[in-house]
């Protein structure tokens with residue numbers, strides 16, 4: 001089994017096109033995500049007529065402690081001109097005890113920005129307030145307040161959810177692409193006859209399948225993990241810290257997709273046809289399953305019903321739930337079991353079809 | 361050693377192999393000869409436990425090889441009709457992989473690879489990807505991969521198809537050596553009768569899914585012992601002359617062969633003068649006549665009325 005498994009990796013590394021697809025798609029996608037998404041590192045010009053420049057600096061430093069937005073120092077005139085010329089969508093003005101927003105045009109990010117600034121401000125103000133009263137207990141108070149901020153950030157709006165849903169959805173969409181394209185290798189083995197060489201060797205069929213499948217499973221898992229890693233550390237999208245949960249979801253999802261691949265291979269025998277069918281299947285599945293836009297915007301009952309049959313929907317749901325709501329394995333039991341169940345069903349039918357085809 | 365019992369395969373009710381009974385003794389070299397579509401590959405797939413038969417059995421050393429396939433699989437080497445290799449990988453990488461599949465490891469694997477590469481004459485190209493090889497080289501590595509685990513029984517499906525005579529002879533000599541010196545049992549499939557004649561102790565002739573004749577080369581040719589083959593070369597082919605030949609009472613079969621005709625007729629009859637007469641009638645100029653001992657090709661022609669290849 002390991003021999004077959006290792007062979008698949010060797011083959012992957014020898015196929016530059018596949019390799020590029022495999023890693024390149026991830027990178028390209030993340031690049032686009034980084035660009036289109038934009039929520040990360042949005043620059044917010046910040047000005048103040050009342051505060052001294054040291055005070056303004058202090059506030060900006062405080063606001064920049066989390067890297068969701070990039071606050072930069074500016075002055076009222078510049079900001080006003082920029083907004084008039086439509087070069088900036090909004091700006092933050094600070095006063096002694098309060099803040100204001102200059103808003104030039106409607107922008108998706110404003111709600112998040114307001115929420116964020118409000119949170120920082122309230123925290124700071126309260127901190128200040130408490131400090132003023134009890135000079136001595138500075139450290140304990142700070143800790144107390146910080147605990148509170150954590151729980152605040154866990155309260156998430158539905159906007160965050162759909163946005164994250166699309167980021168996750170797109171990652172999964174590209175991973176399906178790679179996995180299924182990678183699996184064309186199996187059909188090619190059947191065509192070239194190397195599959196037959198394995199069948200009449202002393203290796204059992206189970207081991208051959210296990211070797212092949214574990215390769216696709218690991219490759220798929222690796223790709224998704226890589227995408228998330230880049231999104232988290234290079235783009236800066238919050239991915240939560242539930243690594244175990246994420247791991248289990250990713251593996252269940254990849255299993256469902258690999259099984260789906262087996263089903264496709266059972267139905268379609270030629271690599272050329274598969275190259276046409278895979279993009280169609282993948283894209284329509286991603287659309288229906290809510291990878292491109294949140295399913296909340298869909299009202300057609302039939303489409304929603306079909307959406308419920310798409311593995312990608314459960315992948316997205318489970319991942320956003322664990323990232324945003326800190327859901328643990330026991331709370332994620334439903335989507336995970338649905339994924340595993342789909343996997344088992346697809347795999348069963350798929351292998352049967354593949355075997356039937358070869359015996360005719 | 362290996363034996364099939366009424367081996368039959370039907371694809372969607374179309375029977376392509378019908379009640380085939382063949383056997384191989386240890387150390388024998390046996391040919392399976394038949395035209396395109398005769399069912400040779402299908403028969404071989406069933407023997408090599410790749411394709412379950414519709415009915416019938418395969419026995420190997422007293423074991424039902426379809427139920428207990430491991431015994432046969434361990435000692436059998438199959439050379440598929442197509443180039444069944446990872447073509448983007450090198451010969452060495454392919455050999456290493458398939459060697460491991462047969463449980464070979466480490467030093468032993470390396471020394472076998474070295475040995476086989478030497479045998480198939482590809483040592484200096486071992487690092488190159490197989491898809492950069494010539495047709496003949498691909499055929500050689502396709503066989504080489506099968507030899508790594510030193511099979512006791514070698515099943516080959518048209519291993520020389522579509523290559524130049526030089527590579528072909530190289531391969532045939534190699535197989536002959538393996539058979540005669542190493543005592544490897546060989547089942548050799550082909551539609552080239554001269555290969556089978558050269559290589560095999562015994563031959564099965566297959567057509568339309570059935571074995572229509574079997575025996576040693578001599579036995580098979582003795583089917584034609586009462587007949588002889590006359591090759592008549594002409595200046596230009598002539599339908600009239602061909603018709604005349606066909607309608608001659610003692611000529612059994614006429615086929616076009618090169619720039620001329622191949623005629624099978626009973627031995628002893630003095631046909632030649634009549635042939636010249638027939639040629640004259642149709643203004644055909646004969647450029648050469650030769651009487652030949654029958655080949656397996658003629659046997660096939662005799663049995664089926666068709667040529668092995670068109």
Ligand SMILES: Nc1ncnc2c1ncn2[C@@H]1O[C@H](COP(=O)(O)OP(=O)(O)OP(=O)(O)O)[C@@H](O)[C@H]1O
Nearest residue numbers: 360371376394395396397398399400401402403551
């Ligand atoms: N999987 C299959 N499904 C349906 N028909 C098949 C299948 N495999 C082979 N056949 C048919 O069985 C017949 C015998 O095929 P086979 O490949 O065994 O012939 P062959 O003697 O090996 O010919 P060749 O010399 O061309 O290799 C052919 O008519 C072929 O069309």
Ligand SMILES: [Mg+2]
Nearest residue numbers: 400401441517
């Ligand atoms: Mg064949």
